[in-house]
Structures are given as structure tokens and as C-alpha cells.
Amino acid sequence: MQHVSPIREPLVTGGKTYHDITEDVSRQVEAKPNIRWATALAISLVGLAIFAYSVYRTLWYGIGEWGLNKTVGWAWDITNFVWWVGIGHAGTLISAVLLLFRQKWRSSINRAAEAMTIFAVICAAMFPVLHMGRPWLAYWVLPLPNTFGSLWVNFNSPLLWDVFAISTYFSVSLVFWYIGLIPDFATIRDRATGPIAKRAYALLSFGWTGSAKAWSRYETVSLILAGVATPLVLSVHTIVSMDFATSVIPGWHTTIFPPYFVAGAIFSGFAMVLTLMIITRKVYKLEDYITIEHVESMNKVIITTGSIVGIAYITEFFIAWYSQVEYEQYTFINRAFGPYWWAYWSMMTCNVITPQLFWIRKIRRSLTATFIISIFVNIGMWFERFVIIVTSLHRDYLPSSWAMFSPTAIDVGVYVGTFGLFFTLFFLFAKYFPVVNMAEVKAILKSSSGVTHSHTKTMHATEKELNTNTRHNNE
Amino acid sequence: MNKKFVLGIYDDEDVLLTAIENVRAAGTKIYEVFSPYPIHGIDDVLGIKRSRxxxxxxxxxxxxxxxxxxxxxxxxxxxxxxxxxxxxxxxxxxxxxxxxxxxxxxxxxxxxxxxxxxTNLKPSMKVNVFDKRSTDDKFVMAIEVKEGVTDMTALNNLLRSNGAVEVNEKEVVK
Structure with missing residues (x-):
């Protein structure tokens, strides 16, 4: 028994029963693909084709296809990498951190958010692998004894830490997501009618029966996985920030980077979750599960992390002045008023000003406003990485090596292409996997549906079912 | 050898928890309980030890x-x-x-x-569940029937008096 505050809004509305939850979520999986879904997938596949072509050009002709030059050796590739990894962080935060904090509103959004994490990390991983130029030798980043003598990888390098961090993050997130999917696959398996669906979901469900013993272990495993995933998600963006912070370059070499990057990652990730969830709830008619209350809670996370990011921008500027290092000072003046001023001010507007609108309750609870602001935040966070990376590099110590960076069509193609990859994966997920965690929503239904249930009127709303009950009892 | 089970079907977690307590107090051994979601407090009434x-x-x-x-x-x-x-x-x-x-x-x-x-979770094409509704909206209490017992009335009454909405029998081929 737990206390439920009367001022809390219900997390599941519409007086749902357990069976309604199963019906509402499984409907999408069991229905034949409709034309809207097919169109959306077709558009994503066009994006995927753009990705394939850009990758082909990058690999066949080499990295010269990108707009990099001798001064700006890192630009869109690393910007996109950090951007996608950052987006991924929201999924783990929702599934792990909010589980530890016992935030029940995570239940109906964690499935889709975790899927987003996994797909975003896949997109992110494309960039460093492609930047290797010869991705078929990507396994050289692993500590393997090689044929040129047992020269090992450099464990002092943050780029190597990234290899370990991203691959651990990806595999642990995948396992966490899959464990949560098993009971729901079992539900779909037991409802399936077609021979292929029956077998496919039986395979995916790993023979889950929902016995009390299995549930007990399942809960333990979820809790421990949440416990290890929480420091993991913080470590990943910390290590990503160290790619910059450990190098002695003005604008990068700051100790503020790890917390600043982690906050930024959560900020952009929640924005992406909102963008996706506002569409998903509408298309899949899940308004009773992903309520305005959920949107508002996420907007509160956005305003918190957005303000942390804003303070970080101001702190950076202050420290540049306070350090009395002229190179550091120049970098920051150049960021705000140099040739890339438009990128800096886009970042400031999108990341610092727009999320502050969420202080107003009406905006926080408006779907249209939330959707627009979430897009702004995503744009702003892309510019943040671009600003940090390109403006710190493009004016080197020697003015003779100053250069500007402009992306080529292939740069744009790879970036746009990862959207194709992301949405192709996301649409396939949304069609064949349950987008809401049915078991977890059922578990919170009694305490958070806003409907009072008593023993005599157990979970049933209709007269018909009540009659059935009486008949059984009289038999 | 065939094994015979009596399944008590419940539709509310709190009724189920009380039923488990009463059934166990009556000296009946519960084979397994299946539910669509993890039920808080079921470990204690079923006597499931904390996982290691x-x-x-x-x-x-x-x-x-x-x-x-x-x-x-x-x-x-x-x-x-x-x-x-x-x-x-x-x-x-x-x-x-x-x-x-x-x-x-x-x-x-x-x-x-x-x-x-x-937990013996592994991919397999065919999964046998006692009652398919246990992954949807019903809670299923399975009690193994001892060999030679043919009269189910006592068990049936025990489950019904504790709030089961249905009592079924099921044979499992081993």
C-alpha cells in the first residue's frame, strides 16, 4: 500500500481496465500496415538512400569529400556524433534514473524513449567510424594483439575511453530495453493468430510465462540494471566531453565540460523524446497513456537542464575573462562576435531563451508550443556542438593558419542520411514492437488511474461484466 | 505422464493476494501464480525468497x-x-x-x-501457458492435483470462496 497524493494528476486517464491497455497497445502491432505508416517509412527510406550514397562517396573517394581542412580537422562529423549521443541520453535517464527515483510517469514513455536511445547511438556511432576513412579496420580500436608486434591501444586517450563508453552504453541499453520488452512480447504472442506472428513473438518472448518467481527476479534485474545504468549514462557524456576537455585548446580545455555536457545531453534528449512522443501519441491514439501531465513533467526537466546549460555558457565567458589568458579570451569574443556569430546567437536563442518560456504553465501544458520549442532545442543543441568545435578550431594560434569551415553536399548528406536511418529504425519499431510498456502501465493502473476500485467492483466498469461475476459466484 | 492442475482465475490483485494467503493457510500447496505484471507484496505471501x-x-x-x-x-x-x-x-x-x-x-x-x-528463459517457437489471459488481464493461481484425486469439489469451493471468477482444470502432457 502506498500513499497517493490527492493533488497528483492521474497518469492513465479514460477509466482504462487492464484489458483496455492490452488492446490499445497491441492494436498497432496486430493491424495491417496502413498507408500513413507506409508513406512515413518510404520517406525515411529515401533518407536512408541519401545516407548510403553519402557513405559510398566518403569511403570511395575518401574524407576529402567532407569540407574539413588543415585547421578545422573536426567539424560536422563530431558535431553530429555528440548531438546524436546526447539525444540518446534521455532514454536511459527516463528508464534508469527515474526508476531509481520512483517516478511513475516514466512507465508509459520509457519504451519509446529507450528505443530512441538505441537508434540514436547507432546513428552517432556512424560518424567516428566513417571518419576513420577505412571502417573495415575499425576493430583496431580494440586492445587486440596485432601482427605488427604486440603494440597495444593507448589507454590514456579519451578517444579510446569513448570506444569503451559508447559500446558499453549501447549494449547495456539494448539489454535493459529488451528485458522490458520480454513480458510485452509474451502478451502479443498469446494474442497472436497468424502462424508467423505466433512463432516470431514466441521466439522474441524467450518463453516468458509471467510466473511470480520470474517477476520477482525481473524486478530485481531491472533495479540493478537501473543502478548500473545511472552512473553509466553520466559517464558516457563525461567521457565524450573529455574528447575536448583533455586537449590543450582554448575553448575546449575547461573543467566545466563534463557536467555541462551531461546537462546538455539530457536537455536535447528530452526535447527529442517530446518531438517523437507528441507525434506517436496522436498517431497511435495513446492520449490516455501519454497525458498532458507527462508532457509537463518532461518540460520541467527541459527547463532545469536548459537553465544549467545557460549558466554554463555564462560561466565559460566569465572564466575566460577571469583567467586573464588572452587566447582563452579571444576564443570567446570570437565565438560571439567573430565570423560565426550567427551560430553562437542561434545557440543562445534556442537553448537559453526558448526553454525559459516553460515557466508559464499554459505553455508547459500546450502540445503545440511544446512541439515547437522541442524542435528549437534540438536545433540549438546542434549549434552548441558546432560552436564549441568549429569556433575553437578555426582561428589557430598563427593567423596564417586561420580558416573557415563550410560543409560540402556530402557532409549534409551524411547528416540528413542519419535521420533516414533513425526514422527507418523508429518506424519499424513503432509498427512491430509495443510502443508503450504494457506490463508497467498495468502495474501503476490501480494507484494512478484516477478511478477508485473496490473489491466488490473489481476493475470492471460495465454492468455486463459485473453480472458475469455474480453468476460465477452463484454457481 | 500427465499432470493435472486446477487453475483459479482472478481479476484483481488484492483479491488474489488474500486468496493466496487463505489457500496456503488451508494447507494447499500452490504450484505457481501467473500475472500480467509484477504484483507488489506477492513475494511475501507466496514465500518467495529474495533473489540473489x-x-x-x-x-x-x-x-x-x-x-x-x-x-x-x-x-x-x-x-x-x-x-x-x-x-x-x-x-x-x-x-x-x-x-x-x-x-x-x-x-x-x-x-x-x-x-x-x-529463470529458464530462452528463445523457443512454442510456449505453453496455463491460461493465455494471464499475460493480458487475469491472475492465474495454479494448484497441482495429486495423483488419484478425482473429486475437485473441495478445491473448487476453496478457490471460489476466495474470489476466483473462474475455476478450470488443465492437464499438462509431460
């Missing part, structure tokens, strides 16, 4: 820590020492990230693999 999976996770994590430290110290400190940035061969602070990641990786995978093995 956290201990597995701890030792797998400890193995990961030791392995990662050994790997980095041996590779960079002994097998092929190199001076990188004027720092010592065995630069422990910069070994922390990889050590941490491998700890998490080993803890998570060790625990999940153990969970799959002990």
Missing part, C-alpha cells in the same frame, strides 16, 4: 574491475611500455574510465545471463 541476482552482479562487476585494471597495467606497464605525454607507464587516473565501463559491462551482462539461465 544482486550478488551475482556484484561479483561479475568485481571481475570486470580486476580484469580491466590487470589488462591496462599489463599492456601499458609491462608488455609494451611507452612514454605518453611524459606520464608514468602505469598512469592509474587515466585507467579509471575504461575500468569503470568494463565493471558496468560485466556486472550487467553477468547478471542478465544468469537471470536468463535460472
Amino acid at each position: 541476482l544482486p550478488i551475482v552482479a556484484f561479483f561479475c562487476g568485481l571481475f570486470g574491475t580486476c580484469f580491466a585494471l590487470w589488462m591496462q597495467i599489463w599492456m601499458l606497464g609491462f608488455d609494451w611500455p611507452m612514454i605518453i605525454g611524459g606520464k608514468p607507464h602505469i598512469a592509474l587516473p587515466s585507467f579509471i574510465p575504461v575500468t569503470f565501463e568494463l565493471t558496468v559491462l560485466c556486472a550487467a551482462f553477468g547478471m542478465v545471463i544468469t537471470f536468463f539461465i535460472v
Whole structure:
């Protein structure tokens, strides 16, 4: 028994029963693909084709296809990498951190958010692998004894830490997501009618029966996985920030980077979750599960992390002045008023000003406003990485090596292409996997549906079912 | 050999919990309880012991820590020492990230693999469930019927009087 505050809004509305939850979520999986879904997938596949072509050009002709030059050796590739990894962080935060904090509103959004994490990390991983130029030798980043003598990888390098961090993050997130999917696959398996669906979901469900013993272990495993995933998600963006912070370059070499990057990652990730969830709830008619209350809670996370990011921008500027290092000072003046001023001010507007609108309750609870602001935040966070990376590099110590960076069509193609990859994966997920965690929503239904249930009127709303009950009892 | 079960179907978790207590108090052994979601408090009434999976996770994590430290110290400190940035061969602070990641990786995978093995979760084309509604909206209490017992009235009454909405019989071919 737990206390439920009367001022809390219900997390599941519409007086749902357990069976309604199963019906509402499984409907999408069991229905034949409709034309809207097919169109959306077709558009994503066009994006995927753009990705394939850009990758082909990058690999066949080499990295010269990108707009990099001798001064700006890192630009869109690393910007996109950090951007996608950052987006991924929201999924783990929702599934792990909010589980530890016992935030029940995570239940109906964690499935889709975790899927987003996994797909975003896949997109992110494309960039460093492609930047290797010869991705078929990507396994050289692993500590393997090689044929040129047992020269090992450099464990002092943050780029190597990234290899370990991203691959651990990806595999642990995948396992966490899959464990949560098993009971729901079992539900779909037991409802399936077609021979292929029956077998496919039986395979995916790993023979889950929902016995009390299995549930007990399942809960333990979820809790421990949440416990290890929480420091993991913080470590990943910390290590990503160290790619910059450990190098002695003005604008990068700051100790503020790890917390600043982690906050930024959560900020952009929640924005992406909102963008996706506002569409998903509408298309899949899940308004009773992903309520305005959920949107508002996420907007509160956005305003918190957005303000942390804003303070970080101001702190950076202050420290540049306070350090009395002229190179550091120049970098920051150049960021705000140099040739890339438009990128800096886009970042400031999108990341610092727009999320502050969420202080107003009406905006926080408006779907249209939330959707627009979430897009702004995503744009702003892309510019943040671009600003940090390109403006710190493009004016080197020697003015003779100053250069500007402009992306080529292939740069744009790879970036746009990862959207194709992301949405192709996301649409396939949304069609064949349950987008809401049915078991977890059922578990919170009694305490958070806003409907009072008593023993005599157990979970049933209709007269018909009540009659059935009486008949059984009289038999 | 065929095994025979009596299934009590419930549609509310609180009714089920009371029923489990009463059925056990009546001296009937419950074979298994199936539910569509984890029920809080069911471990206590069923007498399920706390899982020891956290201990597995701890030792797998400890193995990961030791392995990662050994790997980095041996590779960079002994097998092929190199001076990188004027720092010592065995630069422990910069070994922390990889050590941490491998700890998490080993803890998570060790625990999940153990969970799959002990719970007997593995991919198979055909899954036998007692009642298919137990993954949807019903709670199923399965009681094994002893050999030679043919009169189910007593069991039936026990389950019904404790709120079962349905009582079914099921034979499982072994």
C-alpha cells in the first residue's frame, strides 16, 4: 500500500481496465500496415538512400569529400556524433534514473524513449567510424594483439575511453530495453493468430510465462540494471566531453565540460523524446497513456537542464575573462562576435531563451508550443556542438593558419542520411514492437488511474461484466 | 505422464493476494501464480525468497574491475611500455574510465545471463501457458492435483470462496 497524493494528476486517464491497455497497445502491432505508416517509412527510406550514397562517396573517394581542412580537422562529423549521443541520453535517464527515483510517469514513455536511445547511438556511432576513412579496420580500436608486434591501444586517450563508453552504453541499453520488452512480447504472442506472428513473438518472448518467481527476479534485474545504468549514462557524456576537455585548446580545455555536457545531453534528449512522443501519441491514439501531465513533467526537466546549460555558457565567458589568458579570451569574443556569430546567437536563442518560456504553465501544458520549442532545442543543441568545435578550431594560434569551415553536399548528406536511418529504425519499431510498456502501465493502473476500485467492483466498469461475476459466484 | 492442475482465475490483485494467503493457510500447496505484471507484496505471501541476482552482479562487476585494471597495467606497464605525454607507464587516473565501463559491462551482462539461465528463459517457437489471459488481464493461481484425486469439489469451493471468477482444470502432457 502506498500513499497517493490527492493533488497528483492521474497518469492513465479514460477509466482504462487492464484489458483496455492490452488492446490499445497491441492494436498497432496486430493491424495491417496502413498507408500513413507506409508513406512515413518510404520517406525515411529515401533518407536512408541519401545516407548510403553519402557513405559510398566518403569511403570511395575518401574524407576529402567532407569540407574539413588543415585547421578545422573536426567539424560536422563530431558535431553530429555528440548531438546524436546526447539525444540518446534521455532514454536511459527516463528508464534508469527515474526508476531509481520512483517516478511513475516514466512507465508509459520509457519504451519509446529507450528505443530512441538505441537508434540514436547507432546513428552517432556512424560518424567516428566513417571518419576513420577505412571502417573495415575499425576493430583496431580494440586492445587486440596485432601482427605488427604486440603494440597495444593507448589507454590514456579519451578517444579510446569513448570506444569503451559508447559500446558499453549501447549494449547495456539494448539489454535493459529488451528485458522490458520480454513480458510485452509474451502478451502479443498469446494474442497472436497468424502462424508467423505466433512463432516470431514466441521466439522474441524467450518463453516468458509471467510466473511470480520470474517477476520477482525481473524486478530485481531491472533495479540493478537501473543502478548500473545511472552512473553509466553520466559517464558516457563525461567521457565524450573529455574528447575536448583533455586537449590543450582554448575553448575546449575547461573543467566545466563534463557536467555541462551531461546537462546538455539530457536537455536535447528530452526535447527529442517530446518531438517523437507528441507525434506517436496522436498517431497511435495513446492520449490516455501519454497525458498532458507527462508532457509537463518532461518540460520541467527541459527547463532545469536548459537553465544549467545557460549558466554554463555564462560561466565559460566569465572564466575566460577571469583567467586573464588572452587566447582563452579571444576564443570567446570570437565565438560571439567573430565570423560565426550567427551560430553562437542561434545557440543562445534556442537553448537559453526558448526553454525559459516553460515557466508559464499554459505553455508547459500546450502540445503545440511544446512541439515547437522541442524542435528549437534540438536545433540549438546542434549549434552548441558546432560552436564549441568549429569556433575553437578555426582561428589557430598563427593567423596564417586561420580558416573557415563550410560543409560540402556530402557532409549534409551524411547528416540528413542519419535521420533516414533513425526514422527507418523508429518506424519499424513503432509498427512491430509495443510502443508503450504494457506490463508497467498495468502495474501503476490501480494507484494512478484516477478511478477508485473496490473489491466488490473489481476493475470492471460495465454492468455486463459485473453480472458475469455474480453468476460465477452463484454457481 | 500427465499432470493435472486446477487453475483459479482472478481479476484483481488484492483479491488474489488474500486468496493466496487463505489457500496456503488451508494447507494447499500452490504450484505457481501467473500475472500480467509484477504484483507488489506477492513475494511475501507466496514465500518467495529474495533473489540473489544482486550478488551475482556484484561479483561479475568485481571481475570486470580486476580484469580491466590487470589488462591496462599489463599492456601499458609491462608488455609494451611507452612514454605518453611524459606520464608514468602505469598512469592509474587515466585507467579509471575504461575500468569503470568494463565493471558496468560485466556486472550487467553477468547478471542478465544468469537471470536468463535460472529463470529458464530462452528463445523457443512454442510456449505453453496455463491460461493465455494471464499475460493480458487475469491472475492465474495454479494448484497441482495429486495423483488419484478425482473429486475437485473441495478445491473448487476453496478457490471460489476466495474470489476466483473462474475455476478450470488443465492437464499438462509431460
